[in-house]
Amino acid sequence: MAKTAVASPSVDLEAIDRLEQKLKQLVAVLDRTRADSARTADELARTRAESARATEELTRTRAEGTRAAEELTRTRGEYQRAADENTKLRAEIDLARARIAEAEGAGPELNALRQERQQIRGRVDDMLKQIEALNL
16 A cells, blocks of 8 residues: 555656646746737837828928918919009000000101101292392
């Protein structure tokens, strides 16, 4: 019986050893799970920070887009006003050119009228001389 008494504790030790081995494996799995969980939490924090930065950048980009649209609207208005002013100035230039052409055409007519006036003065002088000669 002494042999059986000695064999029994070794069987119990083997079971305890197996249990210890399994516990060590379980602790290792638990440690890996905790490490994975910590890495996942870190990755989640980085992802959230990146998401916040991306959201801020998107907000800035939208604001820049809005400012660009407002600037474009303002520029289009200025362009239209400038185009209207150019049209008005072109009309004034055309009118001034027409006046210049008219004035240039009046120059020869004015010279002809001056010559005609000189001729009439000459005739009137001649007539006055003839009248004076008759009155003598």
